[in-house]
Amino acid sequence: MTLEMVAARAGVARQTVSNAINSPELLRPQTLERVQRAIDELGYRPHRAAQALRTRASKLIGYGIRSSQAGVPTPVLDQFLHSLSEAADQAGYRVVLFAVTPGDDELTGYQQLLDEHGADGFVLSGTDRGDRRQGWLHERGVPFVAFGRTWSGRDVGDWVDVDGAAGTSAAVRHLAALGHRKIGFLGWPKGSGVGDDRARGWQSTMRELGLPTRGRRVESPDDPASAAEAAERLLAGGVTAVVAASDTLALGWYQALRHGGRTPGADAAVIGFDDSPIAPLLFPSLSSLAQPLDAVGRECMRLLLNRLSDTRRPTEHVLLAPELVLRESV
Amino acid sequence: MTLEMVAARAGVARQTVSNAINSPELLRPQTLERVQRAIDELGYRPHRAAQALRTRASKLIGYGIRSSQAGVPTPVLDQFLHSLSEAADQAGYRVVLFAVTPGDDELTGYQQLLDEHGADGFVLSGTDRGDRRQGWLHERGVPFVAFGRTWSGRDVGDWVDVDGAAGTSAAVRHLAALGHRKIGFLGWPKGSGVGDDRARGWQSTMRELGLPTRGRRVESPDDPASAAEAAERLLAGGVTAVVAASDTLALGWYQALRHGGRTPGADAAVIGFDDSPIAPLLFPSLSSLAQPLDAVGRECMRLLLNRLSDTRRPTEHVLLAPELVLRESV
DNA sequence: TAATGTTTTTGGAACGCTCCAATGGCAGAA
DNA sequence: TTCTGCCATTGGAGCGTTCCAAAAACATTA
Known part of the structure; x- marks a missing residue:
């Protein structure tokens, strides 16, 4: 199926069919319609490689x-x-x-x-x-x-x-609106762009709301066991809600709570980040910040x-x- | 960068360069080496679209x-x-x-x-x-x-x-080797090819080992809450180990155990399927059958x-x- | 009707590659 | 030296498209 075949069927020249596709405004409406019909009837589609070769663009x-x-x-x-x-x-x-x-x-x-x-x-x-x-x-x-x-x-x-900062900021606002005042941040070690960005949103919004941040921020690598340790420190400080830099870290918070005999959700709130597949599966299911992929x-x-x-x-x-x-x- | 340019540099014809690439055995070793050097020096690579057009294969x-x-x-x-x-x-x-x-x-x-x-x-x-x-x-x-x-x-x-059946079969064998005799299967509703295949491996291997399967197989859609309900029925039957058709279902087993005040792993074993990202994150971490992707x-x-x-x-x-x-x- | 300008359509060339058939080089035999 | 045959190398053609400039068709005016 080539331009030439479509052209033969429509009774026009090769180039006219090409124009019908690429610059239809050049054709007389009547011709355009005739060519269009031939294209449809034959189910013609341009050969990508030939186009690429001629136009020097692979698409x-x-x-x-x-x-x-x-x-x-x-x-x-x-x-x-x-x-x-x-x-x-x-x-x-x-x-x-x-x-x-x-x-x-x-x-x-x-x-x-x-x-x-x-x-x-x-x-x-x-x-x-x-x-x-x-x-x-x-x-x-x-x-x-x-x-x-x-x-x-x-x-x-x-x-x-x-916008990681916007996400954690929204999380803080939501938790504050629910009445939480001691809101912690469970983040990654400083130095990663993404992690620092997410921490920043928490930090600035806490300040904006007049809530204290000292001692409310802990760091952990991205695995639940380490996160649980870090979370213990937040719990010791009396934190009632946490924003986490990832769902994995949030999971550490779940474990720390359970370890202390408490129930996630009921006793202390948490919001994760990324809305990974685990979030809806956890018990209780985990609130999270979904990336608009x-x-x-x-x-x-x-x-x-x-x-x-x-x-x-x-x-x-x-x-x-x-x-x-x-x-x-x- | 074209064949012609490489050919000019090597002092041969266009087609000879093409042959050097596609049928090197046609060239005299000495010529081949000369052409090869020109190709390397110029960093030549064939134009995909031109190849596709001529050979009628897009690769x-x-x-x-x-x-x-x-x-x-x-x-x-x-x-x-x-x-x-x-x-x-x-x-x-x-x-x-x-x-x-x-x-x-x-x-x-x-x-x-x-x-x-x-x-x-x-x-x-x-x-x-x-x-x-x-x-x-x-x-x-x-x-x-x-x-x-x-x-x-x-x-x-x-x-x-x-091979889902081979996977669940291996899981059953492993659990049996650990001493488990009441091994249940937590699966999806019958009718899905994948699910039935995984059930079959459990079924046949149980029979092979002379272990009873009656009342040891329950079904649930693929979410933890439903799975937990189904798992309760297995627990009621005294099952001590479970093979699940997915990690999500295995998670339901965790929840059912916790609900009964028992600890996954320590009190009752479970093996999931797919080795999804959640498996290593759970507490205790979940054994699973990894697809060799x-x-x-x-x-x-x-x-x-x-x-x-x-x-x-x-x-x-x-x-x-x-x-x-x-x-x-x- | 012829001349002019404008719009529409057309055919040749080229993109870079590989197929193919033909040419040139070279060794050994006559 | 000339011929035969084989191997290495070559040039022309064509894959299907779009660019370009030229031709044809049509409309407008003299």
Whole structure:
């Protein structure tokens, strides 16, 4: 099924069919309709490779998928990928995956796809401090958008991120409205961009509400056992409600409460972060701050399309507020 | 960067460079080396679109990603996608995502990609009873592999699946070796292929070991509250250990035990299924049957590549045993 | 009717690659 | 030296599309 075949059926020239698809305003309405009918009847669709070759644009967006075993498990990936693909589809693009081995040659995957003209732009996620990808792509003038802020200084490109501070702030306000005054924060060790951001929202909102923060903030790595230890310290301080930097940490709070013979939810409230699959399953079910991943995917695609249409435009940044999902734990 | 440029640098003809890449055995060793050096120095990589156009093969594998909200949460997606991309990369292929809206026009996404010559084959997952995709692709002679058996009768293509029966069988054996005799099964309502398969492994192995199964099997939908109710019935029957069809169901068992003032692990053992992210986080941590997703991805790719190289070969099926991950719950 | 301008349609060329058939080089035999 | 046969290398053609400039159709005015 080619242009030529459609053209033959409509009784026009090859190029006229091409125009019917790409610049319909050039055709006489009557001709357009005739060509359109031929296209529909034959179920014609342009050959992607031929288009790519001629227009020098693959209409593909690269997404480097890292081996998850090393460190962070990239929890939310699939919903994000779904909304990304959907938004891409709508714009006539598709998402192409390629394996990335984190480490020294993390960039070779990107290099290769670029050399092969296998992608017009990239979506990054899991951008960490000291991530070299943004700088590298920026230098080369390759369009990209990151899910996750550029924590380290320089503005090197577009990004979309979830506003952790806004989330914990909303959590604090909600707990305060319920009458809690001694509201603690169960966070990660300082130094991670994401974690510090989430702590900041708690800190500033507590201050705003005139509530004390001294001794109400504890730190723990992201596992329930350590979190439980840290939580004990908050309990010792008489804290009645807690905002946690992750659902895993919130789980530590559950364990600390139970250890003291108390019941989560009834005796002391907690709000987690990420609304991971465990949240609704726990007993009592855990309130949490859900990342608006559908919106993140859509926004990533929007920024990237803008960038693709004009490499020189000023960079754009989007912060999306997470949604407070209330369950039995408050 | 084109063949012509590499050829100029190496002092040979365009086609010779092409041969150096695709059929190196045709070249005189000395020429090959010279061309190879030119390729390396210039960092040349063939233009994918040009190759695709000429060879009529996109070297892309389609993966339809469904909106996850509707029903099954497809928990494991990301690790599977990773191993799939990695295996694809190794064979010079890439995975391209496209959005699929489950329902009537579920097939249009596949149709479209096919018409555009945007993929050479497909990987399916989440294949359910009454899934029309396999039959549809089979009729058209499109290469594909499914992650998940074709539960409904006819053999319409290659698949790779996790052997649920083998998993629950191993779980029963392990519990029996620990001295348990009253081993229950906490499963889903009959009628789902996956669930029945997992039940079967428990059933047959119990019989093999001469252990009674009557009244030891209960059913519940996949949420902890319902599962807890079902678990109560097992407890009432004096069951001391349980194999669950999912980690969510196992969680129900935890709750039922706690409700009766008993401690999971210490007082009664349980083994879940899927080794979902919650398993290590629970207290006590949950033993579970981990799906070998890396292997599944690799095998899917292997079968698909075989199929791509020869459409007419007999269908092939691969069953992979899940791995028993032991934690505190036993 | 012819000349002019404008809109619509057309055919050739090119994107970068691989297929194919043909050419050139070289060794051994006549 | 010339011929035969084999192996290494080459140039032309074409995959299906869009760019571009030229041609044709049509409308408008002289």
